[in-house]
Amino acid sequence: MTEEESIKINKFDSILKSARKLIGEEGFSNFTMDKLANNAGIAKGTVYLYFKNKNDVLENVLKSGFQNMFERMAHKVNNEKTPEEKIRTLIYENLLYINENKYFFKTVFLDEMNVVFLKKTSQESYNLRRKKYAEFISEIIKKGIDEGIFKNWLNPLKSGFYLISLIKTNAIYNFKTNAVEFDENLIKSEAIEIYNIFIDGVKN
Amino acid sequence: MTEEESIKINKFDSILKSARKLIGEEGFSNFTMDKLANNAGIAKGTVYLYFKNKNDVLENVLKSGFQNMFERMAHKVNNEKTPEEKIRTLIYENLLYINENKYFFKTVFLDEMNVVFLKKTSQESYNLRRKKYAEFISEIIKKGIDEGIFKNWLNPLKSGFYLISLIKTNAIYNFKTNAVEFDENLIKSEAIEIYNIFIDGVKN
DNA sequence: TATTATAATGACTTTATAGTCATAAGTCAA
DNA sequence: TTGACTTATGACTATAAAGTCATTATAATA
Structure with missing residues (x-):
């Protein structure tokens, strides 16, 4: 590696580091190229010497996160x-x-x-709805624990979120794979699949 | 309900319906007030007679969806x-x-x-990474099925996504509840919790 | 040191879209 | 029919932020 390359890579990395920091602090939705340049202590134009555009920055931030x-x-x-x-x-x-x-x-x-397009307050009410749902499930779990059917070390609320995430994951999986309209039978069998996995997971 | 009220509500509903339709077709990120007015067949200003602002529209769209x-x-x-x-x-x-x-x-x-701030192509590479991970897990599941340890009706790939969603849900739950730095022991016990739920869920 | 090449700058341009408001159209009671 | 009130319009304004580029600063080379 020549020295120029090393300098270039260092700058690339230091901009990337700023981007990660900013995004970690304020999220993707508040991330701007002006803030990035400012945080990295360079001019905005300089950012564009190391990254094609904003999307390129974001892509590299994600890549580095999963690296x-x-x-x-x-x-x-x-x-x-x-x-x-x-x-x-x-x-x-x-x-x-x-x-x-x-x-x-x-x-x-x-x-x-967080449905990022919503204002903070609306996001909160959205999350509240999700939480209310998880709490509803957690009551069922609690009852199962009390009756000695379910594992007694379960955190009922967390388990509620687990179940919701399984249902959602199933829906997304089917949205992405099933081009065809899916009928009541498919829904039934999908429900039974989730049920069997989740129930055996929480049962004693 | 007076007739004026009924008319007003109908218009409110018809705008909402357009909003739902547009969002359903193009997602939140491509939803604009101009498109909404256009799709509802009214002028933009009219939308603002029935909704405070864009956030108000989005909030009502979500509310109606979970209604x-x-x-x-x-x-x-x-x-x-x-x-x-x-x-x-x-x-x-x-x-x-x-x-x-x-x-x-x-x-x-x-x-x-879909990390909505990314361009379509970058979203795809992001999803590809997720899929690659699920496929890695699915190989393990397949092996478990072959060995007769795991339920033979499992869809290995889907199960991979299930496990990823459990891990993620756990992380989110802890991000939201644990203000404190969480140490290795906590991570260990969280991992065991997920493991016990998932393994019992997939085991014969 | 002078000349050329490279890197950096930040004011400026462009673009997208939310939100406004003066004007017009429609409605209805007297 | 008139005039007051309600509803609707869309051209316009405001704003935020991405991306550009002529100019300047710095470094390398002869």
């Missing part, structure tokens, strides 16, 4: 023998990685779930 | 006796409702998962 994650996890997981051990390691390593890149993932995840 | 969902589900669920039956019914009714409001939920869900 290494996959390789590191795959490496750890491949060292395990049984499917169960692999899954246990995968979950742990994933949580660890998320925690190591806490500010980045916090923003990405919260931005993902 | 009745909760009450309807709660009603059905409350008719069931055991926690297990309640959960089965809840899942089915939820999937049914999502399907009945397919276009609305499709947009909301996909917008949620």
Whole structure:
């Protein structure tokens, strides 16, 4: 690597670092090229010497956030023998990685779930609705725990969110794969699938 | 209700309907007040006679999308006796409702998962990364099925997405509730929690 | 040191879109 | 029919932020 290249890469990296920091602090929706230049201590035009455009910055921020994650996890997981051990390691390593890149993932995840076009106050009412739903489920879970059917170490509210996320993931999966109109039977079988996975997961 | 009120409400509803339609077709990020007025066949100023501002429109669109969902589900669920039956019914009714409001939920869900600030092409590479990860998990699941440990009716890829969504939901839950820095032990116990739920869910 | 090449600057241009408001059209009671 | 009131219009304004480019500063080279 020549020195020029190294300087160029350093600047690239330092701009990227500023971008990550800003996005981690204020989210994607408040991220502007002016703020970026300002935070990096350079002129706006300079940013465009290192990045094609704003999208290019965002893409690199995301790329850097997920950089290494996959390789590191795959490496750890491949060292395990049984499917169960692999899954246990995968979950742990994933949580660890998320925690190591806490500010980045916090923003990405919260931005993902917050219908970012809404004003703060409307986002709150949206999240409140979600929470109310999770609380409704948590009452059912609590009852199951009290009756001794469900694992007694479950966090009922968190379990409620888990179930919601399974349902949503199922819907998204089917939105993306099923071009065809899906009928009542398909819905029924999908519901049973989620039910069997979730119930066995929470049952004693 | 006087006739004026009824007219006003009809117009309110018809604008809302246009908004839902547009958002369902093009997503939140492409939704503009000009398009809305145009689609509703009225002048832009008229929209502002029925809605305070854009946020007010969006809020009403979301509200209308989730309208009745909760009450309807709660009603059905409350008719069931055991926690297990309640959960089965809840899942089915939820999937049914999502399907009945397919276009609305499709947009909301996909917008949620698509880092909307990215250009289409960058979103695709982002989704590809997610898919690659799910595929990695699906290989583990397949192995578990082959070995007879896991339920043989599992869709491995979908199960991969399920696990990712559980991990993510856990992270979000902890981001929102744990103000404190969380240490390695907490991460370990969270990982074990997810592991126990997921493994029992997929195991025979 | 002088000349050329490279990097950086930031004022300016462009664009998109939210929101406004003077004007016009429509409605209805007296 | 008139005039007061309500509703609707869309050209216009305001604003935010992306992206540009002529100019200037810095570094490399002869």
